[in-house]
Amino acid sequence: MLKYKFLLLYRSILKERSYSFINITGLVIGMVSFLLIAQYVIHETSYEDHIEDQDRIYRIGLDYSASGEEVFRSAENYPGAASFIKRNLPEIKEYVRLFDVGRKSNVVVSYQDEKGNLEEYKQKESFFADPSFLSVFSVKMALGDPETALNEPHSILISEDQASRYFGNGNPIGKVLRMQNDEYGDDFLLKVTGVFKKPKSSSHLKYDILISYSTLYSRGSYASDFFQNSWQRKHVHTYVQLNQGVDEDVFKSNLASLMKTHDHDLPQDHKRSFVVQSIKDIHLHSDLADENEANGNARSVYIFIVIGIAILLMAWINYINLATARSLTRAKEVGVQKVMGGQRRQLVGQFMMESFVFNGFAIALSVGILFYLSPFLSGFMGLEIGAFPVKQTIFWLLIAVLWIVGSVLSGWYPALILSSYKAVDVLKGKLSTSDRTASLRKSLVVFQFAASSVLITGTIIISDQINFMLSENLGFNPEQLLIVERAAGLPGEEEELKNSIDRFKRNLESLPGISLVSTAQSIPGKKMKRLFSLSEQGSVPGREITAQISGADYDFIQTLEMNLIAGRGLSRDISPSNEGVIITRSMAEKMGYKEPQDALDKIININGDDFAKPVVGVIEDYHHESLKKNTIPTMYWLNRYDGEYFFVKVKANAGLDTTVAGIEQKWTEAFPGNPFDYFFLEDYFNQQYLNDVRFKKLFNLFAWLSIFVGCLGLFNLSAYTVNQRIREVCMRKVLGAGTPHILLLLFRQFFGLIAIAVIIAVPFTIHILNGWLNGFAYRINIDAWAFILSTAAIFIVSTAAMSFQTIRAVKANPIDILKN
Template structure:
């Protein structure tokens, strides 16, 4: 029986080549999109799951409100991990990470440094908490001694080539030498943090025991069976026992008084496997993903697959008139309905299997480009892993059954007498289900078009918004700290070059860079609960001028005033929180030594206009600037029309002052745009899949239009004989589809509005969703539908009426 089904199925597919091509290509495209998105979603959902104890690892997050600022940190106080391990038996182990950013590293016997990112200090318990296999060294002892470092295999290859790195010495930018005591496998790509160098925490230059400072990423490994929510209630006791005394010592008030003043301190646990998609805290180890995008792309994958399936169902029911007599004859010859259903289901599954094979080829061809856009390392082999292979095998059969069920039951239900007498009407207008499916297809297409337009407008808004400083034509030279006291000499040498109009040396920039939070109080304030927590940046005399920032009151730092070393410049947000109506000349202080209560007082010299120094997802917070010799980077404003030549000249100056040090630079607008790289990727992916969804819908519409024209051949011939013009016939054949597209636009618009409002809610600064976006999306959908239908409509309208009336 199955052999017979297959023979008939292949015969029918060969007979209707055009229809078969449309079905297979449309379904294959939908399946390929679905598989690509499935690979992306699975990769996002599997972050950090490579850890053997991933289900028992939690990070401590801090939520603090003080001085008018709400702060949500991924970091916590340095003593909290050891304290939990000591006081609570539910904690099996803890580890702290302290990321120190980018450092210059070299072998002891080398003169040239290499620039290495994500240099991280870690406790010796690192390998007890995380699954980071060592290929050399003892994981329990690797970071237990001072001046030790564990490096990745990639780092070992970069610095030592084929030499054995164990026992060798690496020298870091701080001139500190570390002995390599372990080599670990490269960290998996889908980890929420990455590092090629883990230095022992014993060498971290830090003042330990600060319960009111949050600088370490702390992870705890809970013992099996521990309820994390119940355990997190212990943080209240920790705060009372350990933080309370420091609050009293520094601020002079109890925790209850601190809280009555409107301030709060709280800690909570986030599962390791939730960090990448669910954590939106400040001071993350690396940019995280967003669960919203997983939901969005999962929905897009489902929509595209459904659109492809709808095509199949529409075309199968539309061609029912061509197979009605076949059904009637086979029923007269004794075929039972189950046999007919089996035949049509076999054809459906066969088409789906062929489409699946083509889809796998499409995925293999598309993956390199998709990886480049999505910044992933996805592999088609992931689809045929032991976990995914059963789903992959089942997919064509499930899709085949779903897509073929309605056509099979529909076609097999024909009455043989009515069919053979020609009484079965299967015109386009007679099928309410088919019309509903077309509406569904185009509603999904309109939603995707609206979403794509809004995403791109938001990205454009971010890239063109006035952020309060001029980031164009500013080049940043990195790793200036490597030349120490010669940083100012380097700045002066570069300033002499033609085309350089400004220069500043500072490690603090309004792009992803260093951050430093400090608490300040107005002078004379007796209520220490009335302080303000704000960013405090160390800058030089030329910082504001170089970056094009605007003073709204007071003056800039000046070399003419020696007292400016105790001056401070605030942004408008800080002045507002402090409540100063006339801030110039007012004095504020901070504790240089909190335990000894040694204060440093600053005089407010100026107020700078608010500028964005974090993502536009956040409101502008309070910020202050003081004079400092911080030399993390040098920024230069340039006006040269020949930037490559100018950069060569700057590099020459660098090599004269810092021979052997790598020269690395970046333009500030590129650094700023890097904060929104995830949104840019999402926008590009959205455009691609929206276009493919529309293409698939058009394939189905094209097939339906051809069948509609075929079914109305005689009607068209009669109309032409009676004097109908080509234009009127094209309009007649197109109007049914246009009505459905209009209904789809009406249904899709509120859904798209709601979904995109939810996406924009994450941005503090965002575009307004205008009515014209829906009009544009609707207009595009109508144009696409007209272009798709018009070919078949015009072809039918131009047909010789004599030939039309002779057709059977």
């Protein structure tokens, strides 16, 4: 019996190749899209899964406000907070402090062997870490003892990749590496005490180098207090591991109460509190200052889940619609089987088997496509989803569920319809499609069009928002600005350092391809390190301004082409000790001055610091960070020699290769022994939108795939609709109806369904897109033209899909049709 059913299915597939091809193609596209999105979702939600006790590990950040205004909400904390929490809360099993030296400064690690061969590299993924880091974060060691590897000062652990990089196939244990960084002028000799297996990329902490935390405070009492006991400046990421059985809510409550006992030394109207985050929530649910990396976005993940389900449903809807529309052509087959004694349950089983075969074949093809294309698609879309997850049980379980659920959903209703036909009615030719079946088919088509409308409108709005951010005036000009980070290994003597910096700038300005050179402590595209409460001298107590501040040299404003709206820039004609500050328009307004010039000559104090400087200039607000965030009041003060970045303005007509080669030569002369590296500010700034650009590309891809899936179904559905009405079409032609009239007659019902779908989609689209756009401080509005364009696109694509079948019917010879 089973062999007979498979034979019937095989003959049916051969007889109606077009139907089978479209069904399989639609299902494959839907399943590949769904499984690709599932790979992405599994990757995004599996962060920190390699850590054994992830559910008991929390990051303790810091929230600080002054006069009711947020000063910062940071992922970092005071160095002294960790031990304070451990001493006072018995719930804590262990704590970990991480000082992200690779992100905070320019780090160069080098090794020189006995023959004098030098290997030196910049190391961005470098941390000073407490010894407990290895056990708390489940670090797997390839060489060395995890119990002691980070116990002693000047100990360093490196990843297997870095071990090969520096030492080749040799044993690195006991070898000495030299680490230099520009932030504190560190120049450490570090002994390799272990090699670790680099953890999975699905972690918010990515590291190639771990240095013992005790190295930081091995340089004297000041360093010890600064990095071990200080509550003055946030410097470190702090993690705690709870004991077994500790209730999270109780822990958070006790921690909040504990902070209040340490607030007695705060100025009036200043408040601070701990920000407690499970490490499982950091990647998708955290957007604090001082994150280790740009985190993901839970909203984007949810949107892709909905898109994946929508495309899959559209593929199954195609199957249902085509199967029910095709039911009339298979009615005689059902009638004959019933006359021969076939029971309804047997017929249901036969048609369900067809559904399982179609879905199973589509899944097999989809898995094969994903197996070979996952790395390509991952790279093309800029997504870190890795290769096909052959070893992940959850993925194969998902495929099994997909096959069973898909087969039942797409096969059950057509099977019931086909098996319900009465043999007598079928054989007498009295069979017609019921109103209920037709209504269901129309409802499913409306769902497809509505989903397509949402996705196409979303594509338009998302693209416009991304383009708006990439093209909006930033308040400075990032074009042609080449950035060189400060040297890690700086000359030891202060005068020698100043001379090196001055010589480098002077030599660069002499190059024919360069117009201006400047230095600054901060760079647009990266949050400023310093955020302070400032006040105007003589103002009412408690009237403070939260502002970010940075040092810069004389030419910074001109080099970045910022808009000076009042006063002057920093001047060489005034003694550096007497020079004032430059503020932004928003800071002047925070001080209470509507007109920028009114803020000139006002004295700015930094509370708790010996700093009092007059305002000498006001610049227009600019975007120091992405347009996702509001501009922050900003102040620049003169600092010629502490700049972390050199800003080099390259002339538009300069040969880039020649200019860069010249810069490298001058760098080597001024800072020998420091590797040269550079990047362009425009590219660096736009990296903030990398996740948004990826989101746009993915959304566009799946939106048009959904349209294609819908059109596949519409193509075949229109064929069956035309076949049902072919006699009517021929009669109308005989009676004199023109081609446009007949086309309109055949298209009319589909156009009505499109109109209904758009009406349903509009409010849903507005709700979803407004939720997404609200994540941006600067956003576009949702205009009517986006819906008009998406509707027009659906009409055009749908008309094209239906035209092939309908035009063929219109051109058919009425005599040939009517005589049959």
